[in-house]
Amino acid sequence: MKQSSKPEDEARERVLKFIDSKLSEQTALIQQLVRIPSISNTVHEGDVQKIVQQELEKIPRLRIDRWEPETAELSKYPLHPIRTGSWNYNGRPNLVGILQGTGGGGRSLILNGHVDVVSPEPVREWNFDPWGGEIKDGRLYGRGSMDMKAGLTSMIYAARAVAESGAKLKGDVILQSVVEEEYGGGGTVAAVVRDYRADAGIICEATGANSIGIASGGSRFFRIKIYGKPEWPHLAHYGVNAIGLASKVYDALLDLDADRANRLRGRHPLLETLRAGGMKGPGRPTNMTIGIMRAGDWPATVAGWAEIEGRVGFPSSESGDDVQKEIERAVKIVAIADPWMKDHPPLVEWWGARREAYEVSPSTPIVETLKKNVDSLVGNCEMYGNSSASDAAYLAPKIGKYGGIPTVSYGPGGARAHTIDEYVNLDEVHHVTRVLAATIIDWCS
Numbered sequence: 518m519k520q521s522s523k524p525e526d527e528a529r530e531r532v533l534k535f536i537d538s539k540l541s542e543q544t545a546l547i548q549q550l551v552r553i554p555s556i557s558n559t560v561h562e563g564d565v566q567k568i569v570q571q572e573l574e575k576i577p578r579l580r581i582d583r584w585e586p587e588t589a590e591l592s593k594y595p596l597h598p599i600r601t602g603s604w605n606y607n608g609r610p611n612l613v614g615i616l617q618g619t620g621g622g623g624r625s626l627i628l629n630g631h632v633d634v635v636s637p638e639p640v641r642e643w644n645f646d647p648w649g650g651e652i653k654d655g656r657l658y659g660r661g662s663m664d665m666k667a668g669l670t671s672m673i674y675a676a677r678a679v680a681e682s683g684a685k686l687k688g689d690v691i692l693q694s695v696v697e698e699e700y701g702g703g704g705t706v707a708a709v710v711r712d713y714r715a716d717a718g719i720i721c722e723a724t725g726a727n728s729i730g731i732a733s734g735g736s737r738f739f740r741i742k743i744y745g746k747p748e749w750p751h752l753a754h755y756g757v758n759a760i761g762l763a764s765k766v767y768d769a770l771l772d773l774d775a776d777r778a779n780r781l782r783g784r785h786p787l788l789e790t791l792r793a794g795g796m797k798g799p800g801r802p803t804n805m806t807i808g809i810m811r812a813g814d815w816p817a818t819v820a821g822w823a824e825i826e827g828r829v830g831f832p833s834s835e836s837g838d839d840v841q842k843e844i845e846r847a848v849k850i851v852a853i854a855d856p857w858m859k860d861h862p863p864l865v866e867w868w869g870a871r872r873e874a875y876e877v878s879p880s881t882p883i884v885e886t887l888k889k890n891v892d893s894l895v896g897n898c899e900m901y902g903n904s905s906a907s908d909a910a911y912l913a914p915k916i917g918k919y920g921g922i923p924t925v926s927y928g929p930g931g932a933r934a935h936t937i938d939e940y941v942n943l944d945e946v947h948h949v950t951r952v953l954a955a956t957i958i959d960w961c962s
């Protein structure tokens with residue numbers, strides 16, 4: 518016979534009540550974190566981690582692992598970010614908190630969030646101080662509010678509520694507060710190489726309180742170096758201008774992007790779904806961005822060199838290696854057809870993060886557990902995919918001996934991440950914290 522009030526239900530009620538009672542404290546923490554300009558690859562990431570550590574220390578029985586990653590360690594990961602120039606993690610530690618379960622068949626769970634943000638420039642275009650954490654009409658404004666300091670506090674408060682409630686967990690809860698997501702995911706790669714594994718992962722990125730992210734694109738960054746023939750003014754007609762050559766390469770890349778979009782259309786419906794939040798039409802399973810173009814160094818010299826930098830995104834039906842080859846081939850074809858470039862071929866370099874795409878099935882157990890709680894605590898759960906990449910790319914896809922962890926994204930939404938007037942909705946922060954706590958209990962008990 519089932520009793521009307523099981524101990525788990527009582528624990529769950531205590532957990533949700535704890536979260537409700539701490540709402541203003543949690544909001545103040547988001548403000549405190551947003552006020553630190555923790556732009557990726559700066560020591561301000563470490564300033565955020567100091568506060569996060571104080572918060573983790575409030576969680577009963579949590580064991581804390583704090584370390585500054587070593588670049589040599591990171592290179593054990595087969596698809597580690599390619600760093601050109603010097604790189605280190607001095608003053609930018611990772612923090613992992615482990616709430617150890619009692620064992621006995623319980624499933625473990627990784628909750629992951631990043632402390633870094635992107636530049637708020639151009640700041641003069643903002644209507645709010647990007648480092649102010651100002652609250653207006655239920656929205657908390659500032660760079661990093663939505664992406665993803667709010668989500669970071671949700672996972673911390675969810676775990677704290679569970680630990681305070683005395684709920685008995687069999688599986689471990691592993692909280693990862695990582696550096697450098699925006700700059701290629703070195704923090705999460707370091708945690709993966711340190712052998713943190715679990716039966717499931719939740720990246721607390723801003724999907725929105727009623728959406729679970731189950732698909733994400735992969736990405737590669739490229740740099741194409743193009744060489745012309747510099748000449749001084751009176752011999753300019755004997756020169757070969759690298760700017761003109763670069764424009765041929767640029768056109769070839771745009772053609773390839775359009776071809777790829779055509780070929781992949783309809784194969785990844787989740788990545789093409791129309792979503793709220795600024796999209797004016799359907800999404801696209803692949804996108805190439807040409808973000809940087811540099812050329813020449815003197816007005817009176819025919820430009821002897823040019824560089825194009827960009828990113829290509831791709832869905833889970835492709836591998837990053839294949840996409841790289843496709844771009845190299847397109848550049849080669851345009852070079853062979855050009856009288857100068859056929860003998861002076863452009864160089865294609867790959868750098869930065871190398872994230873693979875992934876997609877998990879809606880019937881994966883962690884998705885079902887999370888969905889059940891979203892449906893009951895928020896309502897109308899929807900599945901969501903996005904062709905941008907996140908740190909889930911280091912947990913979900915199997916790369917060598919790493920990964921293969923069923924991983925989803927779930928965190929409080931808002932709008933305008935990476936642009937002007939970013940904000941997070943405070944009611945979503947509250948919802949997400951409750952859902953995460955309930956999910957920890959269901960999954961790890």
Ligand SMILES: [Zn+2]
Nearest residue numbers: 664665698722
């Ligand atoms: Zn993020």
